[in-house]
Amino acid sequence: MQVIPLSLTSSHHTSLVVSLVVQSMLDYGDIDHDARLLAWYQRQGAWAVAVNQQRLITGIVAVVKLSDMDRDALFWLEVRPDYRQRGYGRALLNWANQHARQPLVIRSVVGAYPFYERLCA
Numbered sequence: 001m002q003v004i005p006l007s008l009t010s011s012h013h014t015s016l017v018v019s020l021v022v023q024s025m026l027d028y029g030d031i032d033h034d035a036r037l038l039a040w041y042q043r044q045g046a047w048a049v050a051v052n053q054q055r056l057i058t059g060i061v062a063v064v065k066l067s068d069m070d071r072d073a074l075f076w077l078e079v080r081p082d083y084r085q086r087g088y089g090r091a092l093l094n095w096a097n098q099h100a101r102q103p104l105v106i107r108s109v110v111g112a113y114p115f116y117e118r119l120c121a
Helices: 011-023 035-041 088-099 110-120
Strands: 002-005 046-051 057-065 072-079
Touching: 002 088, 011 035, 011 046, 011 057, 035 057, 035 072, 046 088, 057 088, 072 088, 088 110
Parallel strands: none
Antiparallel strands: 002 046, 046 057, 057 072
């Protein structure tokens, strides 16, 4: 497993992020107003993907400074369902914590609370 940073200026990485947003199981609004794409196109934050040994993308993470707070927040962390509970989420969260400019704020949907409680306790 490896976590690879994405370049906000790379057209290849832009295509990758768009593809991952389209495949996402999370709802950030309709595709024309998806907050993840807006943040990416505005070149906000730090982004990375997790890959397995076969170089298949297994998850993504984004750390972005939100407009309603003066701190970095975990903006998007998602692992493909068939790769969950294998350490990819933990690796992406660790990367996010390392790339936040101060202690990372985590805002989450209720269903993800157990994941963050387990890793952040």
